[in-house]
Amino acid sequence: MPLTPIKSDDPVHLAMQGLFPDYNPACLEPAQDLELLRGMLRPRSSGGVKGLVHRSFQGVTRRCPRPLRELLLGLAHRLRCADPELLKEPNQCEFNRLVAGVRSQGSRQRGYAGKRAALCLSYDVDLLSCYRFLPTLLDQLDQRGLKATFHLLTDWEYRLDPALVEEVSARGHEVGLHGASHDVALGYRRDERIAGELRRALRGLGKNVHSYRAPALCMTERLMARVRDLGFRIDSSLPMSSMFHPSTQSCFPYPLEPSGVLWELPILLQDSTLFLDLGLSQEQAWSFVETHLKQVLELGGVGVINLHPSWAAKYSGFHGRLLDAAREWSDFAVMTHKEVYNCCRWGGAAPSAPAC
Structure with missing residues (x-):
């Protein structure tokens, strides 16, 4: 089948090229609503x-x-206003179905460190209670030989200890940025203020980082542009499926622009969704997560579980079960955000961190 020229700025084709080294646009079914999919993959400003x-x-x-x-x-x-009907499982999401259709036609899908799928344990340290539990959480991860990504604030409820930041890195985890303060309206500020706040946060962190997550997942095109301009490699603010936010309908990482510098790593599930929005018990929450991860494995995607240390302390039974499964589930590669990016963008090679 001859290759068809690809529009360099088309988000659907860019995403497919990232997933399939031998991608051929002719594999897409004519009936696919590509315009709808383009809207999902591009971050959109709210009204x-x-x-x-x-x-x-x-x-x-x-x-x-x-x-x-x-x-x-x-x-x-x-x-x-929550609408549980909008919360879809991976197999129900439009972009995931598109990927499965392309793979069924024989295209070779990229793996993750020799595994079919990846699991990212991702923690937002956005409260003082989260920060206080962080040393215990690091010990829990060490006991199981697991790595995670921590998105930190630098000027909010807690005073960030540089020694703790270095300890997180020294233990093999990834440090990412959640912001200076937990400003849920940051994406609606003026460009100069957004850039200034991000630079202030990076100075407070004292470390060059790859990954960013917007406070309360309130990502806008304006904020996304500033994140890109400051040299971040990864954004992980857009959910695969949500009752509140625009969702990507994707459990796959994908480039947000033709340069391939900034990639989106969509969130599969959040602990706040399980316990606060859906009101699940710990047993029900684990069953929910397990169902989603099994489908991610079937699809060959990335399961980003966004957690909060304070909720990990409160719901310790659920959290311990998740960590044990991450350690024992041999079909998943447990990876940090940066490792997923390196695998997708560079085929596993590690680029130097951007000078943020």
Whole structure:
């Protein structure tokens, strides 16, 4: 089958090229709604009303005492409009189905460190309670020989200890950036302020990093552009499927632009979705995660589980079961965000960190 020229700025074809070294656009079925898929893969700015809500919430809570802020945050979670019908399993997602269709025609799909699928344990350290539990969490991971990615804040509820940052790296984990403060409205600020806040956060971190995650997953095109300009390699703010956010319908990493410098690593599931939004028990939550991971394995994708250390402490039975499964599930390569990026972008070679 002859190769068809590929539009260099088409997100669907760019994503497929990242997944299939021998990708042929002719493998796509004519009936596929590529325009819909393009909209899913490109990060999209939310409307003005949502931006106003985020700015108002941030303005009210920024100066609140921590207990009151946590109370207001919990109230906001309960009041937001959730639609569980929008939460899809991997096999139900449109882009995942497209990938499965291309693979069924004989295209050779990329693997992950010799495994068919990858699992990323990803932690957002966005509260003082998260930060305090971090040493215990590092020990739990060490006991199982697991690596994870930690997205840190630098100017919020906790004072970031440089020695702890270095300890996270020394133990083989990846340090990523979650921001300076947990500003859920950052993506709706002026370009200069967004860039300034990101630079301030990087100075506070004192470390060049590859991975970024927007506070509360509030990613916009404006914020994405600044993340790219500052040299990040990976964004992991867009969910595969969500009751609230625009979702990618993908459990596969993919380049966000033709240069292939910045890649999206979609989130498969969050602990807050399981326990706060869906109200599951620990047993139900594990069954939910297990079902999703089995489908990711079948698809040959990447399962990014976004966790919070404070929730790992509160729901220790679920968290321990997840870590044990990650250690024992031999079909998955347990990888950091940077390792997934290196595998996809460079075939496993490790580029030097960007000078952020």
